[in-house]
Amino acid sequence: MTPQLRRRFASVALILGFFLAWELLCLAFGVKDIILPRPSQIVLTLGQRMPAIWPHALQTLYTTLVGFALGIVAGVLLGAFVGSSKLAYDVAYPLLVGFSSIPKVAVVPIFVLWFGAGTIPAVLTAMILCVFPIVVNVATGLATTEPELEDVMKALKASKLDILTNVGLPRTMPYFFASLKVAVTQAFVGTVIAETVASNRGIGNLMMIASSSFDVPLVFAGLLILAVLGVALYVIFSLIEGRVTGWAHRKDEFAMG
Amino acid sequence: MMHAPTPEPPTRPDAFVELHQVTHAYGRGDKQVKALDATDLRIEQGDFIALVGPSGCGKSTILKLVTGLISASSGGVLVAGREVGAEPVRVGMAFQNPTLLPWLTLRDNVMLPLKIVAPFRQEYRAKRKGEFRDRIDALLARVGLAGFAEKYPWQLSGGMMQRASLCRALVHEPQLLMLDEPFGALDQFTREELWGIMQDLWMTLRPTVLLVTHDLKEAAYLANRICVMQARPGRIIEESVVTFPRPRTISISYEPAFVALTQRLRELIVSARPAKETVQ
Numbered sequence: 001m002t003p004q005l006r007r008r009f010a011s012v013a014l015i016l017g018f019f020l021a022w023e024l025l026c027l028a029f030g031v032k033d034i035i036l037p038r039p040s041q042i043v044l045t046l047g048q049r050m051p052a053i054w055p056h057a058l059q060t061l062y063t064t065l066v067g068f069a070l071g072i073v074a075g076v077l078l079g080a081f082v083g084s085s086k087l088a089y090d091v092a093y094p095l096l097v098g099f100s101s102i103p104k105v106a107v108v109p110i111f112v113l114w115f116g117a118g119t120i121p122a123v124l125t126a127m128i129l130c131v132f133p134i135v136v137n138v139a140t141g142l143a144t145t146e147p148e149l150e151d152v153m154k155a156l157k158a159s160k161l162d163i164l165t166n167v168g169l170p171r172t173m174p175y176f177f178a179s180l181k182v183a184v185t186q187a188f189v190g191t192v193i194a195e196t197v198a199s200n201r202g203i204g205n206l207m208m209i210a211s212s213s214f215d216v217p218l219v220f221a222g223l224l225i226l227a228v229l230g231v232a233l234y235v236i237f238s239l240i241e242g243r244v245t246g247w248a249h250r251k252d253e254f255a256m257g
Numbered sequence: 258m259m260h261a262p263t264p265e266p267p268t269r270p271d272a273f274v275e276l277h278q279v280t281h282a283y284g285r286g287d288k289q290v291k292a293l294d295a296t297d298l299r300i301e302q303g304d305f306i307a308l309v310g311p312s313g314c315g316k317s318t319i320l321k322l323v324t325g326l327i328s329a330s331s332g333g334v335l336v337a338g339r340e341v342g343a344e345p346v347r348v349g350m351a352f353q354n355p356t357l358l359p360w361l362t363l364r365d366n367v368m369l370p371l372k373i374v375a376p377f378r379q380e381y382r383a384k385r386k387g388e389f390r391d392r393i394d395a396l397l398a399r400v401g402l403a404g405f406a407e408k409y410p411w412q413l414s415g416g417m418m419q420r421a422s423l424c425r426a427l428v429h430e431p432q433l434l435m436l437d438e439p440f441g442a443l444d445q446f447t448r449e450e451l452w453g454i455m456q457d458l459w460m461t462l463r464p465t466v467l468l469v470t471h472d473l474k475e476a477a478y479l480a481n482r483i484c485v486m487q488a489r490p491g492r493i494i495e496e497s498v499v500t501f502p503r504p505r506t507i508s509i510s511y512e513p514a515f516v517a518l519t520q521r522l523r524e525l526i527v528s529a530r531p532a533k534e535t536v537q
């Protein structure tokens with residue numbers, strides 16, 4: 001067994017062990033399912049209520065992905081602008097930090113005020129939550145491009161666009177993809193927050209309603225769905241990252257392949 | 258030094274590269290440092306010039322001025338009779354560091370100039386998988402990198418990267434080749450081998466070469482003319498014509514005339530040091 005396989009095996013065992021311990025502790029102390037349902041009950045609820053849950057899950061996924069896509073577009077454009085020159089970077093950075101340190105939950109009521117309750121505030125919340133990591137990473141990637149690499153291009157009399165597409169952007173890809181992993185999880189958080197506050201659809205809303213009627217297993221079922229979706233999106237973007245920016249990691253496996 | 262003349266003495270009377278009373282200062286105000294002071298330099302087409310001197314003497318500044326990476330504080334830099342930047346001259350440049358793009362294979366790294374520079378740029382899409390590819394593989398083979406075209410830079414040693422970097426500087430058949438201490442970071446054997454390759458490439462392609470180096474032996478081995486520079490303020494204090502017949506070999510570097518030349522250059526550079534430094 002290779003060390004890598006052993007690590008993977010151990011982390012799967014840890015996850016299973018966590019749920020097993022949860023199950024056993026609940027049984028041992030006779031915890032009521034209105035306080036903390038056992039994993040088996042959660043899975044059971046999930047199975048039984050699937051027809052009711054899954055439109056909500058799709059809604060949440062849809063909202064997240066739309067917000068995420070908008071966030072990527074806005075983030076890359078803004079990041080490219082901020083990272084394009086030292087001046088723009090220095091001037092814009094304080095404002096960016098200011099914006100990104102506002103707790104995003106606080107802006108949901110504003111979006112509701114502007115657009116009414118529903119999908120739009122959720123999409124926008126997802127977008128603003130995921131846009132900052134992308135902006136900061138793209139800007140940093142561009143701003144830290146080695147001047148020597150640009151000199152190579154300038155000596156060839158390359159245009160600014162040539163330099164951007166041949167050096168700036170490829171150089172920034174590892175930063176960009178690293179930010180996507182964070183951003184997609186953030187977008188997810190944004191969606192669920194907005195759904196909880198002001199929506200009649202989505203997993204956030206489902207959990208809100210379930211908790212107000214003390215349907216605790218359903219609340220946890222919603223949580224499980226969120227976890228699975230979140231992990232799935234993270235994994236997808238990690239895989240894309242690995243394929244596109246393998247050069248930046250310089251692992252032996254990559255060297256051999 | 259009075260050896261047989263070089264095989265093809267430069268015939269064109271007009272200078273291909275001309276620096277006229279060029280001054281360059283870095284920084285501004287009180288912190289201004291004069292890197293280059295009223296320097297004149299003429300290089301004929303197809304010539305091979307080496308710039309030698311202590312650190313901070315403005316060798317690299319001259320290179321950057323001629324390439325257009327920086328612009329002169331005063332004076333004129335002309336390439337092919339026109340203000341630098343406006344001239345339709347293909348320039349190749351190799352730096353002290355290989356500066357290969359880590360996300361590209363060696364072949365794609367060497368391909369870069371063909372993607373950017375006219376007239377190759379126009380044919381890039383059609384030829385990158387055929388003619389250009391073969392040409393690059395041939396060039397890589399010539400510097401001892403056959404079979405490494407698919408490798409990424411970080412899979413190679415420093416010497417191999419530097420070889421690839423030379424290929425990148427030469428692939429678009431530049432009329433003007435700028436070498437900024439490209440052999441400086443290499444071990445002696447690799448360095449000497451690359452001198453041979455460089456001379457070979459120069460003799461076949463005949464670009465106009467400007468080589469910046471610390472290594473006097475390197476300058477004497479490769480160049481037709483050596484410009485000795487002095488630091489603070491940087492300027493050219495002497496030019497020596499090197500007349501050893503080509504192709505030169507490493508064994509020439511043990512001949513008395515060669516040793517005498519490098520020794521004389523060394524003494525020039527040492528004696529030209531600013532007074533405060535000799536005291537230290």
